Amino acid sequence: MLQVTALERRYGDFVAVKDVNFTINHGEIVGLLGHNGAGKTTIMKMLSGYLEPCHGSVTIDDTDLQNNLKKIQKNLGYLPENLPIYPEMTVIDYLDYAADLKGIEGHKKHIEIRRVVVETDISEKLTAQISTLSRGYKQRVGVAQAILGNPKLLIMDEPTNGLDPSQTQHMRELIRAVSNHATVILSTHIMQEVEALCDRVLIINDGHLIVDKKMSELKSSNVIALKTDMPLAQVEEKLKAIQSVNKIKVINAKDAPANVYQLTLGTAENQEDICAQIAKIILSNDFNLYALQTVQRDLESLFRDAGQSEIESKEEMTNVA
């Protein structure tokens, strides 16, 4: 649905975004992640047509964005990082104006404004001047204008910025509901947000796209954690029979007689079969098996290491240990 090809943006001589390519299908919720200054906002501005790329293209349903800006922006919702909300306007006037900009008219305009006011829970502030609103309420007004007209593509820069926990939860539900009829791209620094919402993650580093993976792929690792009283020498000898086990490391030997071992596999596939084979070997040799589990990557550390040449697998072995 959304296709980004060789996208590039310079600010003077500085290259903020370089050769970014990805495709996003209808109904996906995609998280755009990266450290401060990585280029996320620049990409989002180009996706929403507010900033022209120096090179490359954005097409939505095979229609070029730059050449059909007005038409596409009617079906696009954008929550920018710094809301361009007019401080002197009241909330209701601002939503009315935003609806006009999207070409929503007449009876439909009233219905739409009512809908977004309810969905973002801002009815009690409708007549308040925007300059008097708290950060969280301003954010909700920004989200309300973004979802006006049921856009097919919703782009949100830090959507839960400034919201309290219950509003954050509410916003997540809202984003999920929107994704039933739209593609959603959101940038965030909050990993729980990514875990709770995203089907896929794009990680940007120094203007380059360095990771484009489904959540499930991103979290899966080729590591199994094993807790047993079988000593290391025997574990090494007996598990040789399983070809996929490449490396065995003792993680925690303090809990004697049980050790926690980290088994690195040559592949991230068939882990359940490999676990079954390991269990059989331990038990058939009359040792105790206290724990055996595949280890998921920890998103926080993945994100932290995003600038490294190779993203290391930092596993959470603590549960087993």
Ligand SMILES: Nc1ncnc2c1ncn2[C@@H]1O[C@H](COP(=O)(O)OP(=O)(O)OP(=O)(O)O)[C@@H](O)[C@H]1O
């Ligand atoms: N108008 C501008 N003029 C010059 N440089 C800019 C401009 N806007 C952004 N940049 C630079 O481009 C780079 C990418 O900025 P961008 O705002 O896209 O990053 P970001 O990933 O959204 O960061 P953050 O998480 O801090 O919001 C940064 O180095 C920034 O300083």
